[in-house]
Amino acid sequence: MIKLPAASMDQIKHLVSERALTGETMLLNMGPQHPSTHGVLRLLLELDGEIIVNCIPDIGFLHTGIEKNMEAKTYQKAEVMTDRIDYMYTMGNNLVYCLALEKLTGLDVPERADYIRVILAELSRLQSHLLWIGTSAMDLAAMSVFLYAMREREMILDVFELVTGQRMMTTYIRPGGVWRDLPEGFEQSIRQILKVFPKRIKEYESLLTRNPLFRDRTIGIGKISVEDCIRRGVTGPVIRGSGLAYDLRKARPYSVYARFDFDIPTQQEGDCYSRYLVRVEEMRQSLRIIGQALDRLPKGPFRSSNRKFVPPPRSELGVSMEALIHHFKLWTEGFSAPCGSVYVGVESPRGEMGVYLEGDGGPKPYRAHYRTPSFVNLQALPLMARNHFVADLVGIIGSIDIVLGDADR
Amino acid sequence: MIEPNQIIAAARYLKDEAGFDMLLDITSVDYCPRVEGRFHLVYHFYSMKKNQILILRVPLNGNEPEVQTIEGIYPNANWYERETWDLMGVHFSGHSDLRRIQLPADWEGHPLRKDYPLGYEEVQYSFNYDDIAKTKSHPKD
Numbered sequence: 001m002i003k004l005p006a007a008s009m010d011q012i013k014h015l016v017s018e019r020a021l022t023g024e025t026m027l028l029n030m031g032p033q034h035p036s037t038h039g040v041l042r043l044l045l046e047l048d049g050e051i052i053v054n055c056i057p058d059i060g061f062l063h064t065g066i067e068k069n070m071e072a073k074t075y076q077k078a079e080v081m082t083d084r085i086d087y088m089y090t091m092g093n094n095l096v097y098c099l100a101l102e103k104l105t106g107l108d109v110p111e112r113a114d115y116i117r118v119i120l121a122e123l124s125r126l127q128s129h130l131l132w133i134g135t136s137a138m139d140l141a142a143m144s145v146f147l148y149a150m151r152e153r154e155m156i157l158d159v160f161e162l163v164t165g166q167r168m169m170t171t172y173i174r175p176g177g178v179w180r181d182l183p184e185g186f187e188q189s190i191r192q193i194l195k196v197f198p199k200r201i202k203e204y205e206s207l208l209t210r211n212p213l214f215r216d217r218t219i220g221i222g223k224i225s226v227e228d229c230i231r232r233g234v235t236g237p238v239i240r241g242s243g244l245a246y247d248l249r250k251a252r253p254y255s256v257y258a259r260f261d262f263d264i265p266t267q268q269e270g271d272c273y274s275r276y277l278v279r280v281e282e283m284r285q286s287l288r289i290i291g292q293a294l295d296r297l298p299k300g301p302f303r304s305s306n307r308k309f310v311p312p313p314r315s316e317l318g319v320s321m322e323a324l325i326h327h328f329k330l331w332t333e334g335f336s337a338p339c340g341s342v343y344v345g346v347e348s349p350r351g352e353m354g355v356y357l358e359g360d361g362g363p364k365p366y367r368a369h370y371r372t373p374s375f376v377n378l379q380a381l382p383l384m385a386r387n388h389f390v391a392d393l394v395g396i397i398g399s400i401d402i403v404l405g406d407a408d409r
Numbered sequence: 410m411i412e413p414n415q416i417i418a419a420a421r422y423l424k425d426e427a428g429f430d431m432l433l434d435i436t437s438v439d440y441c442p443r444v445e446g447r448f449h450l451v452y453h454f455y456s457m458k459k460n461q462i463l464i465l466r467v468p469l470n471g472n473e474p475e476v477q478t479i480e481g482i483y484p485n486a487n488w489y490e491r492e493t494w495d496l497m498g499v500h501f502s503g504h505s506d507l508r509r510i511q512l513p514a515d516w517e518g519h520p521l522r523k524d525y526p527l528g529y530e531e532v533q534y535s536f537n538y539d540d541i542a543k544t545k546s547h548p549k550d
Contacts, residue, residue: 369436
């Protein structure tokens, strides 16, 4: 076994400048219990007075071994683990896993399920952005936005509870469709959201967009260029805030996104303020997608009728021998996926979320790996934070919108 | 699928000439009982212009595999390679900062390997600590 030395000053010597070793600059530990690091992120800062010379992120405090755990479970059970990765975009985690699994096994998805998936994934994006706008404004001491954003987020979580029975860890999108059909009252609650939200988004904008304190704290802070984004694999609102309209929903459309009419908002400056503007506009575009999907929601089955992968309805169990056998087989052994590997990516609120899934012919994934946007975007934090004040670092972390469950898995 | 000693040349070609400007992902797969080609590194490259993904697989031999880092060509390979080293135990030579990233620095073993057991510690109905230590596959404490 090749051994690396234990954690000590020696280990980080090569990461800090020479001035830190002589004591000219100060090394300061920020986190992992810092309230504005959005979870458990530890940052080792090298400071010259109040200016950040260097910033070394240290992650892994939330590592739960999800990839290893998935290998020991059947495909259906492994999906439950995926909720816990990016706990702000649970529907998307399920969606990308199911898309990969469907690509691997060649399973069909009925159209109605596709539309339901899109509506729920966009609602998920909306609630993630709402939480982001609340917390990141709170980091910059704008307390009231948080209260308003949480009020609206509650409406979306109520819809999730209505549809899936859960507010956050939903596991609603299943291989071959969705868990159950939409309940009564779904359309009314979505129509209510569509009616209320445009006004509310305007409210947030009136609180922040022209707020001189907010502008002072964000304009020109944490700049990153498109070239740096590409070189470092940064995606999502960060790259769109730098001026490149790269969105997987348009670039490599998955599910039924190609059928909807929506824009990709971009800004040119690449600072915290433009990332804020991009996200606010994205909320409006999400509403547009939800509206179109709801209008065109087709009737029909909500999950595939391929009994080798999708369990039969409960009503058939008493009358059909085959249904009983399928039910039994699916809930004990699970279904098998062929040998081979697939990579599928979706656009999460933070960037490209991809899953690499490899099957070995058995009922358990041989290898499941998540390419998570927070993990990649966090690598660019030192680049953005350099030569800024410590107080601005908090805003920069907020503007990348990291979810540590996503980075650590 | 390419040989491990060609990875630097391949990455340089992909970035400079073929236009694959973004490194999406590096991951690894363990085919455990096999020694010849036990580990596969899987690189995902993406081209913004052509909107294409290219997947490179690099088979590695032996239980202590080593491969050259491509950090110098794609800077964001840094953390991917640290993660692969941490969880799978693939050593990247020439890497600037090969520390564990997800697990604590004093962790032993590489959990994503297939021969690393998943599970809990068995309850020992004994105070014979020498015997207990023998049953542990990864004597961490």
